[in-house]
Amino acid sequence: xxxxxxxxxxxxxxxxxxxxxxxxxxxxxxxxxxxxxxxxxxxxxxxxxxxxxxxxxxxxxxxxxxxxxxxxxxxxxxxxxxxxxxxxxxxxxxxxxxxxxxxxxxxxxxxxxxxxxxxxxxxxxxxxxxxxxxxxxxxxxxxxxxxxxxxxxxxxxxxxxxxxxxxxxxxxxxxxxxxxxxxxxxxxxxxxxxxxxxxxxxxxxxxxxxxxxxxxxxxxxxxxxxxxxxxxxxxxxxxxxxxxxxxxxxxxxxxxxxxxxxxxxxxxxxxxxxxxxxxxxxxxxxxxxxxxxxxxxxxxxxxxxxxxxxxxxxxxxxxxxxxxxxxxxxxxxxxxxxxxxxxxxxxxxxxxxxxxxxxxxxxxxxxxxxxxxxxxxxx
Numbered sequence: 001x002x003x004x005x006x007x008x009x010x011x012x013x014x015x016x017x018x019x020x021x022x023x024x025x026x027x028x029x030x031x032x033x034x035x036x037x038x039x040x041x042x043x044x045x046x047x048x049x050x051x052x053x054x055x056x057x058x059x060x061x062x063x064x065x066x067x068x069x070x071x072x073x074x075x076x077x078x079x080x081x082x083x084x085x086x087x088x089x090x091x092x093x094x095x096x097x098x099x100x101x102x103x104x105x106x107x108x109x110x111x112x113x114x115x116x117x118x119x120x121x122x123x124x125x126x127x128x129x130x131x132x133x134x135x136x137x138x139x140x141x142x143x144x145x146x147x148x149x150x151x152x153x154x155x156x157x158x159x160x161x162x163x164x165x166x167x168x169x170x171x172x173x174x175x176x177x178x179x180x181x182x183x184x185x186x187x188x189x190x191x192x193x194x195x196x197x198x199x200x201x202x203x204x205x206x207x208x209x210x211x212x213x214x215x216x217x218x219x220x221x222x223x224x225x226x227x228x229x230x231x232x233x234x235x236x237x238x239x240x241x242x243x244x245x246x247x248x249x250x251x252x253x254x255x256x257x258x259x260x261x262x263x264x265x266x267x268x269x270x271x272x273x274x275x276x277x278x279x280x281x282x283x284x285x286x287x288x289x290x291x292x293x294x295x296x297x298x299x300x301x302x303x304x305x306x307x308x309x310x311x312x313x314x315x316x317x318x319x320x321x322x323x324x325x326x327x328x329x330x331x332x333x334x335x336x337x338x339x340x341x342x343x344x345x346x347x348x349x350x351x352x353x354x355x356x357x358x359x360x361x362x363x364x365x366x367x368x369x370x371x372x373x374x375x376x377x378x379x
Contacts, residue, residue: 002030003068003069004067006064006066006071007022007025007031007032008033008071008073009021009033009034009035010073010074010081010084011036012084014037016075018074018118019033020158021116021154022071022073024158024166025071025170025173027163027170028163028167028174029173032063036084039056039060041057041088043087044090044091046094048200049093049094049095050094051094052337053091053094055339056340057092057095058095061092061095064107065107067111068112069173070108070143071113072137073117074115074117074129074133075118076119076126079125080132081132092107092141106141109141110143110144111144112143112144113143113145114146114173115133115148116148117129117148117151118151118154119152120154120155121153122152123152125152126151127148130148133148134148151165151166151169235325235328236298236321236322236323236328237250237321237322238306238307238321238322249304249322252321254296254353254356255294255353256355257294257354258292258354259292259294259295259352260294260295260296260351260370261351262276262295262297262348262349262351262365263298263346263349264348265299265342265348266299266300266342267305267320268309271348272299273313275366276348276366277309277314278314279366279367280315280367281315282367283371284318287370290374292374295317295318296318296319296320297319299323299345299346300326300343300344300345301322302322303321303324306320307320323346326345326346329345329346334349348365349365350362
């Protein structure tokens with residue numbers, strides 16, 4: 001039975017020498033070939049293995065999992081593996097929650113991997129990264145590096161139709177004997193959970209004490225932080241129609257007194273439009289006995305969209321404001337990545353605001369849940 005062979009070039013270049021080398025190998029091998037541009041994974045911007053990664057990372061992982069044999073074409077950059085390869089490995093760590101000591105949950109655990117580097121140099125260069133690459137793939141991430149090959153003089157030899165140049169390597173790959181399956185061991189299964197618990201404890205110390213204002217991190221309680229909800233520093237904007245026909249987008253400060261602040265993933269989206277906003281629009285009077293003076297909705301939309309959404313589906317006494325760059329959402333840890341279709345948005349949420357500060361997060365962000373907590377004097 002033929003093996004399922006998947007070749008991946010870790011270059012982001014459209015005219016990648018390493019991807020073109022893999023394409024030549026297809027003459028001898030039944031192999032699907034991908035490059036980093038096929039997945040378009042962003043730069044890894046997470047540092048914890050909680051499984052929360054962009055959907056394009058999952059697309060990359062599915063290609064790894066479906067393979068019996070993997071061929072990684074890794075460009076050598078300054079004597080090391082390229083940044084595209086390191087970025088992909090970092091995303092695997094974030095996605096899989098696997099134990100760093102065992103690599104048992106990696107997408108290529110116990111799979112044969114062939115490392116290829118196509119280089120224009122004639123001698124020496126190209127394979128200087130093999131030792132570190134093999135260490136990462138095998139010892140850290142649980143794969144089996146079966147062999148490493150350097151193909152020199154690629155400007156002269158990595159050309160259309162020069163299939164013989166790669167026949168030897170392809171014969172070796174084609175005749176690979178797959179290793180026997182390895183059952184998952186029970187050793188150290190709790191370490192990822194312990195690691196995540198310690199990470200969250202450490203992270204919360206900073207999140208609870210540090211906030212970013214205009215790109216500068218400041219300590220809560222400092223003079224700079226005290227101005228966070230003043231002078232438009234929180235990232236929120238509203239549409240002011242007093243001066244012009246179409247309105248001005250002006251900074252919005254969280255109000256004094258008591259208010260309810262609701263975050264929604266997007267204006268005009270079904271759940272937000274059919275349930276969340278109308279629920280508060282119909283129940284504004286029921287909030288007044290609890291001292292609630294204002295209701296504010298915000299989303300990662302522009303101020304014009306928020307204003308139009310509230311005009312159609314909300315109420316004149318509701319304030320609909322914009323968090324256009326998700327600055328506010330990120331600062332209160334309510335940002336969420338919905339992938340290529342929606343990008344960075346905010347989670348659905350509801351907070352009690354007192355004198356410009358968030359003092360309580362409601363368990364249920366919809367109107368009935370908020371009212372129930374108010375009635376129970378939880379707040």
